[in-house]
Amino acid sequence: MNWSDFFAMGGYAFYVWSAWGLTGVVLLWQFTQPRLRNAKLRRELKRHYERQKLADSKQ
Template identity: 50%
Template structure:
């Protein structure tokens, strides 16, 4: 147990490792859904372009 908030944040001398680990974990947890959403938008955009290209090909024949 910690006797003060300063001891808690110091984490027994391992504060840099502990808090940077929490920070990296938080960034990954935030970035993953954002990355998935961006990839989904890119895939949908590419599929729409492919459908337009196929329509154009079928109309030009």
């Protein structure tokens, strides 16, 4: 198999690889966004519970 022919996509390389590349980027973004949000949420909840604990112990 000739790799340069494969990547040339019969003269449509820009359109084909832009479409596939854009799909990859959007899927990767959809994959990482909730994972980052989950890590942030856990940190926020941890802080929230620690503050509550501190407030309870002061009373």
